[in-house]
Amino acid sequence: MREALTSLNHVHSATLDALSMAMDFRDQSTSGHSRRVADLTAGAAGRMGIKDLALVQIEHGALLHDIGKLKIPDSILWKPAKLTEEEWRMMQRHAEFGYEFLSNVEFLKGAAELVYSHHEKYDGTGYPRGLRGEEIPFGARVFMIVDTVDAMIYKRPYNRPVSFHDAAAEVRRCSGTQFDPNLIEPTLTYLSEHIPEDRIYSEATCR
Numbered sequence: 001m002r003e004a005l006t007s008l009n010h011v012h013s014a015t016l017d018a019l020s021m022a023m024d025f026r027d028q029s030t031s032g033h034s035r036r037v038a039d040l041t042a043g044a045a046g047r048m049g050i051k052d053l054a055l056v057q058i059e060h061g062a063l064l065h066d067i068g069k070l071k072i073p074d075s076i077l078w079k080p081a082k083l084t085e086e087e088w089r090m091m092q093r094h095a096e097f098g099y100e101f102l103s104n105v106e107f108l109k110g111a112a113e114l115v116y117s118h119h120e121k122y123d124g125t126g127y128p129r130g131l132r133g134e135e136i137p138f139g140a141r142v143f144m145i146v147d148t149v150d151a152m153i154y155k156r157p158y159n160r161p162v163s164f165h166d167a168a169a170e171v172r173r174c175s176g177t178q179f180d181p182n183l184i185e186p187t188l189t190y191l192s193e194h195i196p197e198d199r200i201y202s203e204a205t206c207r
């Protein structure tokens, strides 16, 4: 029985990884972005005392955070220019589309909550529900810090990478507005210990 469960967990993991790689490819994210933010979000949450199923759900939610973009038309997802008001409203719907996908799968229902909330902001100005403070699931509040730092320190088609120190300063600047002030330092400390050294001290390649 234990062997069957272990093997089922491996199948789940491999399937979710394949799905996340497909998402990264379509979204033109840096290679491995989803796996990276999943590991770092789960690692930071684990350091803050989350464990067992709750931790697995955070990892799965972080891994599949943008899965709802599968339902966003290419013309919007890949538009090289600024989105119109209507296109932006459609793009924002990826959070609820992701929630709809995952909440239909029994073992991903917990992860669906993080996916639904991954664009909320601490001060209530995010989307889709305008949740504020601790109404936003804990995993989503950690994820937002990790995802922001990852987006800044790795090059994407539409931005230039900055050093970890600059990314951390930006996160601290948004304390209490975008991010949970209580989670910033523990998350940044975890990140500083776990992201590659060349991303921390890459000042020369930044600007």
Ligand SMILES: [Fe+2]
Pocket (backbone or CB within 6 Å): 065, 066, 094, 118, 119
């Ligand atoms: Fe997203």
